[in-house]
Amino acid sequence: MKEPDVIVGIGGAAGDGVASAGNTLALSVARQGQAVYAYNSYQSVIRGGHSWLRLRISAEKPVNHGDQVDALIALNQDTLDRHLQELVPGGLALYNSAKMQPGHEPPVGVQLCPLPVPDLTPAYAKLPVMQNTVAVGAVIRLMGLDFTGLESVLGSTFAKKPQVVKVNVEAAKAGYDYAAAHFLPLSAQLRPTTQQWALVTGNELFAMGAAFAGCKFYCAYPMSPATHILEWFAGHGKQLGICVRQVEDEISVINMTIGASHMGARGMCATSGGGLALMTEAIGLSGMLETPVVVINVQRAGPSTGVPTKTEQGDLNQAFGASQGDFPRIIIAPLSMPDCFTTPALAFNVADRYQCPVIILSDLLLSEGNETVDPALLDVEFPIDRGELITAAPEDGNGRQAGDEPYLRYKDTASGISPRAVPGVPGHIHVAASDEHDEDGVLISDVYTDTVRRKKMVDKRTRKMATVFEHLPAPKLEGSIDAEVTLVGWGSTWGVISEAVERLNREGISTSHLQIKVLVPFHVTEVSAILGRSRRVIVVENNQSGQFARHLRAETGIKAHGHIRKYDGEPFEPKHIVAGVKKILEGGTEVVDVLSTEAGWQTEHPTGTEGDWAGRLVPAAAVIT
Amino acid sequence: MKEPDVIVGIGGAAGDGVASAGNTLALSVARQGQAVYAYNSYQSVIRGGHSWLRLRISAEKPVNHGDQVDALIALNQDTLDRHLQELVPGGLALYNSAKMQPGHEPPVGVQLCPLPVPDLTPAYAKLPVMQNTVAVGAVIRLMGLDFTGLESVLGSTFAKKPQVVKVNVEAAKAGYDYAAAHFLPLSAQLRPTTQQWALVTGNELFAMGAAFAGCKFYCAYPMSPATHILEWFAGHGKQLGICVRQVEDEISVINMTIGASHMGARGMCATSGGGLALMTEAIGLSGMLETPVVVINVQRAGPSTGVPTKTEQGDLNQAFGASQGDFPRIIIAPLSMPDCFTTPALAFNVADRYQCPVIILSDLLLSEGNETVDPALLDVEFPIDRGELITAAPEDGNGRQAGDEPYLRYKDTASGISPRAVPGVPGHIHVAASDEHDEDGVLISDVYTDTVRRKKMVDKRTRKMATVFEHLPAPKLEGSIDAEVTLVGWGSTWGVISEAVERLNREGISTSHLQIKVLVPFHVTEVSAILGRSRRVIVVENNQSGQFARHLRAETGIKAHGHIRKYDGEPFEPKHIVAGVKKILEGGTEVVDVLSTEAGWQTEHPTGTEGDWAGRLVPAAAVIT
Amino acid sequence: MATVTAVLEVKDFKAEVPPDWCPGCGDFGVLNGLFHACAELGRRPHEVLVVSGIGCSSNLPGFFRSYGVHSLHGRALPFATGAKLANHGMTVIVTGGDGDGYGIGLNHFIQAMRRNIDITYIVMDNETYGLTTGQVSPTSETGMITKTTPHGNLEGMLNPMALALASGCGYVARGFSGQPKHLQKLYTDAIRHPGFALIDVFSPCVTFNKHNSYEWFRKRVYRLEDSRHDPNDFHAAMDAALEWGEKIPIGLFYQNRSPRPSLHSQDPGLQAGVLVDQPLGVSKEQRRKLVEEFI
Amino acid sequence: MATVTAVLEVKDFKAEVPPDWCPGCGDFGVLNGLFHACAELGRRPHEVLVVSGIGCSSNLPGFFRSYGVHSLHGRALPFATGAKLANHGMTVIVTGGDGDGYGIGLNHFIQAMRRNIDITYIVMDNETYGLTTGQVSPTSETGMITKTTPHGNLEGMLNPMALALASGCGYVARGFSGQPKHLQKLYTDAIRHPGFALIDVFSPCVTFNKHNSYEWFRKRVYRLEDSRHDPNDFHAAMDAALEWGEKIPIGLFYQNRSPRPSLHSQDPGLQAGVLVDQPLGVSKEQRRKLVEEFI
């Protein structure tokens, strides 16, 4: 990055207000033209545990949450103990000195910034959460921003309670001023800009993007980390005229969605891996009926129930193998949060045009992460391409025009695409069947089974995909084809790999980057042309077995020279990839399994086994509370 | 084959008794030491349509149903019209001359054998099915066998009704004698032997093999072509002490099976592709709980409901991708009906030892096909290896021996395998969880999430498979490594490829054969060593997209030079493969899609579209009925 | 419902393909009744959608001339629910078997009633799995011998009528395919009922269920219309639902006098009218407002 | 059941890991009642298997010291059914939430009752989806505002008691986690009942369901034991099941005086005794006989 950036880490237990402090901070800096990328590592618990939110802030848009902490806001003693040692020189730690104090010396060059919160805000006694407001005020000052952004955010957050606004603004201002008076500013000072930013999550963008692209039916069963898509739709269905339903299970979800889509409504649903498993049978139904459907699968750490609040890219095999038999499907993995916004539109268009299921593979990082996006990018009217769809007949009689050929729903056309009439249109009556059927829809699975018609129909369906690449953009290499290393990733790792590439190049290891968004069908020609010339291919992915590397090999024959993988629940950070590449270049290792061992990831497990955490500098027992 | 063989084709409408005539014939010749391989091409209808059963009979065991017809038994006019033209020189057609007559000249060298059934059996007037008995008697004579086998089969079939036995034996004898007096015998005359044969289906062998291997719990939901496994178990559960349950759906089926297995009972279930789709979520559960389960998936033509009575090998992708996330699984595809007998034992042993799900991939051809097997091969006591299973504690107290380490269900052992105590054993209390858990089973998905323990557990599960190849036989090349062509198949195509290889070698195209039984994990080293040296690899599989060829490439990087595929619902015949190989050798084609176009496969579809059937020689209208 | 009515005949609803059910199968009567009911109601074939699952009975849409869907085993109701919500101008009928609806699909059945989607659900209840050739079904009687219960079915018989009543279904009826005129009446009333309507039909499988034959039913069934049954009386309906033995009631068990509004009439997203008739996407103004929420 | 009884205390059933439910969560009361009931019954921890699905409530096995399984969302009952059939010497208890059991798992619930598997099923009914942070559930009241029904729930409330009665369940009860002593009694009776037993427990989600609070329930619930209710009277039970409003009954709704035999006691394959105690495989003689069938 060319602009200076600050990474603020906010830590505390569930219930301490980590997320809301982070949100206030992000919105505040955004109003001063700062871009933000935030990742919250949380646990599935309502009180207790350890939440660790990192916000990366800069005038230049960050594309990942970075891999260090410049400013720590400790909301409890535990956080201070865990993270103090992680601060980089020039960094600082903010904490309520009335409640906690460091258990050990800070690293060299790290500034301790104790905030005497009770003295700074009279409201503290009743509202201990004021410590958060004070700290946010302070950190904003230390990053070099002025107070206006925070003031306006507090004003709009508590718009209906002027007294609350007042108390909060006073506390924030006290923190701001106290910091100015007592602490050294961060070495990186942010440059205010006039850029407007929208602060979004991937899930919100999926939902809004789908609505903009004509989604009229959304159906879901709650499942982390996909639930927020349902919640966005539920909150907006009425005003937008979208039918939004929560139903009994994922089987029902997808069958309803296909049912709605069958009538001509653009239908979408979303879930996570376990829910996708239940949807697989109906993905085949969509394939066989040639009724489009768009399914978002937000991956989380598996297998089985796994770790519901942790990220992974472990469902590629499942999406690829969803349902029995052969039929065309499309699988797309958005690369970034802004991509989450545009992908549903693309998915609907290709689903309609090719009359097939489309699976969008997101993951917790992308779907639940927070990022600022230029609002102009969101104010878009997507082109809507419904393919060969018949929604009205020339004559509203009980049949078609005299002399017309009878309508064949599954007509064996040259393109393989058969014009699709939706139920309700006069003169196009047909039955759509999950059994094999002839061009007119009549079953050929039963007494009319025969080989020739059967093969014809399989071939028709297969042939449909011949032109699909006209609508699916091919991946492009970023960087030089002659680079020493080419990093290949898919989906959500785009941002973190991009930064690792930048750093590697800076460190003299010439590196290029190929990120795959369209997984199925695969751009074999383009990818082979690029990787066939690459000197050393290293695949980076957030799973254990290398599902994408296997897919790449299956499609192109290309076997990567190295693999960097992570499956400990936490996402990659740029440093992991940089180190992984170096390790592979050193030789002797083909697969680097990255593990985050910072003390922040460790839990106090009452019966748990040992392990190689980096450990805290001060044992919990010695902590002053 | 070295011994002469006769292929008898029996055709008629549903309700004409095709299957029972075939069964009588097969049992009769088996009692005279003849081996049989039978394939019935039927439709999902109770009356009407066209059933076409072929029985290949020889003193030498046939391994597929062949690709010609030597003796046709037409049970209706339609069959005579369809199949007469398919007969080879030296062949003959048997039919009830009182009911039908050929619509066209037979091919050169084919003998017409009209049977005046009403004159031959006084019972015909009341029992038109007597025509079948007469024809079976006749064909037995013409193959050169004596009457004893048929007589004894009729005796045992109708054991409880002596009068029926008498009538049938008389009719059969009349046919036998009439044939002797009026027709020329077939040029291929069978050689009676003293070998005993059991006439079985793949499904029966799956069931019986599983029972012999200690299956104690079998649960299913009916689904063709897997239903007969349930029916065998239901019929034998009481006598064998096996709990057999039909339940509400496949989700319930697999969860119950895993539940039973969790308690220490060997549990198995079976279904077809659509049912497997519903089972995928729980396959991941088995992976995560490390509770073994054996699932048989009998593939049928897909996608979706597809063609339920037709065969395909289209579910490899689904089995491979079943469930989200990464976890060890084993996938085995038996090569032959006898293999169906031994595979459950193998599957149970590796499932127990590696505490993981095992999927057996069969298909309609294997599961519903009929074959004779040497009964000695079935009278086997399988070695039972339950792996590290704890079913009793040293001391029946409320705890373990004093001084014992606490029991850790998911102990992080060097092998990755953690000794498994079943519920009920004192001193080994634990919770098995689908959420990620620590060694003692306590959740680490919740407040105790951490990276190090998470990675440790994923690694532990992955590591389990390190020794699995000790228990899974590697494939072996049949034929010379220097052969011009190496045919690679998987599962049920073993028999038909074997014969094609024999023929190709006879025709001067030196061909070797590699058949894959263990699909996951893949014997990368062995297969690469073989195919890496092969001159031209051609993959033969019964699906459209080449799922196995893709798997092979993903695992080994080997891209086949050619592909022979079939997905019209009917299985391969040796001639298809021979022709396919030749076509690929001629050049210009990489993929040969085989299509069966004989008139036998065509149906009279009331609204259906046209297609390139080979066609019947005489139009249906001209038929004399 | 039925905004336009036309003069229609049975032949308007007959598909070109003849049913391939076994001769004598109860499903013929069910289909026949439906031909007559639809002709009577005057909905034109393209305004009717018939959705089924998989089973002998579920082949019905192929023999009925209207829009049709032959979906997945057990999933006809969710499919049809989505379809109805997307185009509530259509008359949506779901047909299927006891295995399809009360076995694998049971959850959807109960939830559909709870949610009161305006669908007419016709179950061809032959107390067996016909298409898979005669296994035990949820409505097979306890003790019944089938291919998969050679020592007799151990499970209690599922009671669709009682479940429907317990689930708030506003129209609960049972018919017998041996009485097609009576069936026709149940169908027309059910289709006219504004909300979920269940008609469980005894439809003998002559090939695989030798126990529950036409004879068996004929000896037992009596019409509630011929007794003093009050179909607005929930308790009486529950009593009728529990009656099983020498006498088995058919007819209208229960109809809610003031039925709950149907789902599509209430869904906030459907207030502008039929979903598929609405313009796609979002107005410029709405777009701005939505983006604003994130700033 | 309970072949051996030992003198046990609550602490014998307490797991090392403390519950991580929100302070005040109703599930604490449910767990507590279960500690006491199991101690009272005298089954030793290793003879008890507690199976759950996924949800806040479904975390219970982790806090209970016995064999436990934390299975899939909605699939606890089939898992436990297989487990019980494999080892019917164990006491099998299934615990879970309303979403788990009456939403995604509803089919299994109904079929398990029909099949009368000897399992005690405890549903922590908080009328919401707790673990996923407060969406509508099948037992949410019509009109209820939740994250996914911001304009009010449109669906009819699912009635587990009525469904249980309609499905032939032999023991149907409801408790309230605010009354743990009463719960304990329901549990012990249910576990002793030889067949499927349902205890639906009002277990407030203090974090995400502000509507159905302790207060809300306390104002409404009354004990059937304190009224003139006869738990052997099916009709009275159905009436109680339909009662919902100012007064809501808890307690034993129904118990079958002469319950149907439980599934494991009838299954032909289990006649030799507990399945997992039987030798594996097949005797030489049986083998011969079976092969003979094919010759």
Ligand SMILES: Cc1ncc(C[n+]2csc(CCOP(=O)(O)OP(=O)(O)O)c2C)c(N)n1
């Ligand atoms: C997921 C799935 N499981 C099983 C089947 C096989 N199957 C087809 S129809 C059927 C049962 C049919 O019974 P029913 O619904 O009562 O209809 P009927 O044939 O009796 O009319 C089954 C189990 C299937 N198609 N899909």
Ligand SMILES: Cc1ncc(C[n+]2csc(CCOP(=O)(O)OP(=O)(O)O)c2C)c(N)n1
């Ligand atoms: C197949 C599947 N779908 C969705 C989920 C997500 N999920 C976890 S718990 C839960 C609902 C919990 O509600 P309930 O069963 O009532 O339990 P509570 O948390 O209220 O105690 C859901 C939907 C899942 N784990 N699996």
Ligand code: SF4
């Ligand atoms: S098998 Fe039974 S249900 Fe199916 S068509 Fe025949 S009679 Fe009807």
Ligand code: SF4
């Ligand atoms: S969210 Fe609700 S149900 Fe879950 S633990 Fe908290 S109070 Fe209990």
Ligand SMILES: [Mg+2]
């Ligand atoms: Mg049926």
Ligand SMILES: [Mg+2]
């Ligand atoms: Mg709940």
